[in-house]
Amino acid sequence: MEFSIYDFSSFTAWIDQSLRASMSPGLALAIEMLIIGVVILIFYAIVGLFLVYAERKVCALMQNRLGPNRVGPGGMFQTIADLVKLLFVELVPIKNADKILFSLAPYIVIIASFMAMGALPFAKGLHAIDLNIGVFYLMAVSSMGVVGVLLAGWASNNKYSLIGAMRSGAQIVSYELSVGMSLVTIVVLAGTMQLSEIVQAQQYGWFIFRGHIPAVIAFIIYIVASTAETNRGPFDLAEAESELTAGFHTEYSGIRFAFFFLAEYINMFIVAAIATTVFFGGWMPFNVYGWEGFNKVMNLIPPFIWFLGKTGALIFLIMWFKWTFPRLRIDQLLTLEWKYFLPINIVNVLIMALIVLLGWHW
Amino acid sequence: MEVKEKKVGLENEEYIINMGPQHPSTHGVLRLVVALKGEIVQRVEPHLGYIHRGIEKMCENLTYQQIIHLTDRMDYLSAHINNEAVCLTVEKALEIEVPERVKYIRTIMSELTRIQSHQLFWATFGMDLGGLTCFFYGLRDREKVLDIFEESCGGRMIVSYNTPGGLMNDIHPNFQNRVKEFLKYFRGVIHEYDDLLTGNVIFQERSKGMGVMTKEEAIAWGLTGPTGRASGFSCDIRKHYPYSAYDRVTFREILFDEGDVFHRYLARMEEMRESMNIIDQLIDNIPEGPYTAKMKPVIKLPEGEYFQSVETARGELGVYIVSDGNKNPFRVKFRSPNFVNLAPLNLMARGSKIADLVAIGGSLDLIIPDIDR
C-alpha cells in the first residue's frame, strides 16, 4: 500500500477497502463515521485551542504587549489551562430561565460549526464527504449557529441577552445574503458547487486571480460579511462588550460558555477555510502555467500545509480587523449590507456571468 | 378584540434595562436606568450615590492643608488641578502671592494632567466604541506622564503636590528634561490617534451627529470644558479668568459649533496639542526661586466667602469656601464639572440607540467619584 502526504485518496481508499473486506458494508460505514467523527473532534479541539492562543498573541503584539507567556514556553499551554479551569467552573443556574433551551443553546452552536467541518477539503482526498452541492451545504450549516444564539439570548431571562440575540438574528440573516451572493459569483465562474471540483479547477491560477476584478470584489465582500456572520469585531454587536456586557452569553458560565467561545473561533476557521477553498485554490499549491521548475518547488510543500497556511493568513486578516476597528451600530451594520454590499454584489454577479459567457477569464 | 387590546398594551410597554452600577461602559459605579423601545432609548435616568463619600462634610473637620488630599480623590484624573483649585482659593483668601516659580510649575503640571486625562479619555472612548487597541496605546503614552509625576510628586495619580502657598517639594532636577522628552515622544505618536480612530470611517459614522447639544442648550445646562466648547460655548476659565501662569502664555481656545460626540472628541484631541504648546512656552522659562511662600503652620482664613474656578480636564471646577475664622472651613462646596455635565444626559441620549448612549456617555468623559463626591 503506497502512502503519500501529497495525495490522501489512496490512503482513505485503503482504509475503506480493508474495513469492507472484514465486515458487512453497514458496519464498515458506521466505523468509518466513528473514525471521522473522532478525528474531526480532535482536530476541532486543537484548532480551537490554537486559535485562541493565536488571537491572544496577535492582539497582544498589535497592542504593544507580550500576551500570555507564563504557562509553558511562550504561554503555549495557557489556553489548555483556561480550558481546564472552565471545565471546573460551576454552571451557575439562572433563576426563571428556560432550563432546557438554556442548556441546549451552546450545543446547537457547536454542532453547527461541527457539521461544516465535515465538508471541508483539507487536502487531496482528505475530506469526510464530497457533496455535489458542497458550497450550498456549507452555507446552510454554518448559518445554523444563529438558532443557538437566539435560543441562548431568549432562554437566559436577561434583557441584555435578549437584545444581543435579536441583534445577532438581524445581523446573520442579512449577511448570509452577502456571503451567499459572493460565493455564487465564484460558482458562476467555476460552473460547479462541488468543492473538490472547485479546487481542482484552480490548479493553474486561483479564482481570485482568474476572475478579474469581480472575484476580488467578491472576496472583499465575502471576508467582511463572513466576519459579520461569525459575530466578530467590528461586527460583534451580539456580544458588544461595552453596550450589552456580554450580549447573548452574559449568563453562561463554565463549559457552556467555553462552547460559545470555542464555536466563535471554529466559525472563524470555517469561514476562512471556505474562502481559501473558493478563492485561493484550497489545498492547491501556487502554480503558474508553464513555469515547470517553479511549480515543482511549490508542489514539494504538502497540500494540507498550503490549505492551513492560506486559512491561517485569512484568519490573521480577520483578527487584524477585530483589533483595529471600532464597532458598528446596528443600523449602520444593516445599512452597510443593504445599501452597499447587496447592490454591489448583484452587479458583481452579473459582470461575472458576462465574463464567463464571453470567455474573458483564463 | 381582546387580543388586539393586549397587543397595543405590549407595544406601549417600555423595556427598562439597568446599565450599571457595574457595567463596562459606565467607567465606574454609575447606574443608568434606560427605558428602551426596541433599540431606541426613550429615557435615561442617572442614579447616583454609589461612591458618595461625603467629601464636603469631611472637609468641615479638616484643616486647609488636609483638604488637599481629599480633592485628589474627586476627579482622580485631574488630581493636580483639583489641588490647585483649593490652594488658589486659600491663597486668595489669605491674599498671598505665591512665587513665580510655583505658578510656572503649577501650570506645567496642570497641562500635563490635562494631557494624561485626555489620553485616558481617548483610550476609554475607543474602547467604548469597540476599538480595543486604543486602550493600550492611550495607556502606553499616559504612563510616560505618570512617570514624570511620580518622579517629582511621589504619586502617580494621587499626587497631592500642591499645598496652600506653594508646592510640597521642588521639582526633580530631571523634570525639565523628562517633560521635553515626553513632548518629543508624544508629538511623534499622536498621529496614531488620528490614524486609528479619528479618521476611521466607522468611528466617524458612530460619532457624528450624535448627542447634539446646541450652544443655547449648553449654556442653559451649564456645560463646561471640552463638552461645552464643542457646542461653541466659550467657557475656558484659563482664558476668561486666568490663574497661575496662564496669563503669560498664548494658546487657542478650542471651539466647535456642532456640539456632537465627534466634536467633543475632537475638542479633546486638539486640547492635547494646545496643552503641549503651553508647556513648550513655559518649560524653559521656569524662574529660579523658592518653591513655596512663607506660610504659618496653622492656616486660618479670615471670615468670609471665597470662590475660585479652575479649568480641569473636564470643565470648570469651582471651589466655594465659607470660613468663620477657624482653622477648619465652615462649609466647602465643590462645583464639580462632571456633576453638571451628567445632568443633560437624558436630553442628549433621548431618541438615539443604546450604542449611541454608550458613545454619548463616553464623550462626556465622566468620572463618577467627582459626581458623587
Place this chain on the structure above:
Amino acid sequence: MKSVIEYFKGIYNGIKSLLVGMSVTGGYFIKPGTTLTQQYPDNRDTLVMFERFKGEVVMPHNEKNEHKCTGCGICEINCPNGSIEVIPTTEVTEEGKKKRIIDKHIYHLGMCTFCGLCVKTCPSQALAFSQEFEHAVFDRKKLTKVLNQPGSKLMKGVE
C-alpha cells in the same frame, strides 16, 4: 450623477481610512521590539522606584539604632485620617529634668492616603517615605506598624 460620485467617493474614503488604521496596528505587529510590558515579579531585582515615591511612612534609624523622633505629635495632628498615633512617655535626663520621649510611634498603613503631610511637617525630619510598594498582606493587623525600632533612642542633638 453627483450622488453616484458621492457614493463611490464614500466607499473609497472609507476603505482608505480603514487601511490607514490597519497599517498602525499592523506596523506594531511586525515590530515586536516595541512591547512595553514589564514582567513584574521577574524584574523585581532590577526594579527601581523613583526616590520620591510615596510607598509607606518609615522612621529612618542610624547604625546606632537612633532615630530623630522627639514625640512631639505634630504628625499625629496633621494626619487627616488618624493613621498615626504617637504614644509618648517621659524620661529623666542626666541633668535631672523630665523629658518627653517617644514610646511607640504607631502607623496604620491601611488608613494612610499618602498625602505626605506627616513627613513634610515633622520638625526634626524623623519620618520619611520608603519606596516599598508591595503592601499586600493576608491579615489586616499586619498593616499596623510600630515605626520606632525596639530599644531605639533619640539621636543626639535633636530637640
Place this chain on the structure above:
Amino acid sequence: MMEKSQLCAALTTIVPEAVTVEGKQFAELTVAPQNLRSVIGRLKEDPGLSFDILVCLTGMDYGTDLGVVYHLRSYALNHMAVVKTRISDRENPAIDSICSIYPGAEFHEREVYDLLGIKFNDHPDLRRLFLDSTWGYPLRKDYKDDVNIVLK
C-alpha cells in the same frame, strides 16, 4: 467687563428688592426667598447683565438659618454675582426652584435637597440624589452620626 462697583450700581437699579453689597470678590445680593425666582429671572433676562450661566448652587446651614447661594456668571460680559437667600424655617424649609430659568439647576437642587433637606417648589423631579430616603440631612450642622463620624 464691568467693575464690581458699577455692577453693584446696575444691580441695585434692576433688582431693587434685593440688598446689594459689594463683597470681597463679587457683587452679593441678598434676596428674600419669595422674591428669589423673579430676581434671578430678571438677572438672566436683562441685556445689561445677562447672567447666562448658573455656575454653582450651594446649600448652606448657617447654624440657625438654612440658606441657598447662587453663583451666577455672564460669559458674554465676564462678570459674576452671588445671590444669597436665607430660610429661617428649619423644620420644613422650602424655596422656589429655578429649574425653569436654568435647567442645569435640576441636579444641583436635588443635591441640596438630599444633603440639607431644603425643598424646592415646582422642581420637576425632586428626589434624593445620593442617599436613600431613610438617611438624615448630613450637611446640616446638627446632623449626628455616631457610627461614621468620629471626632477626635
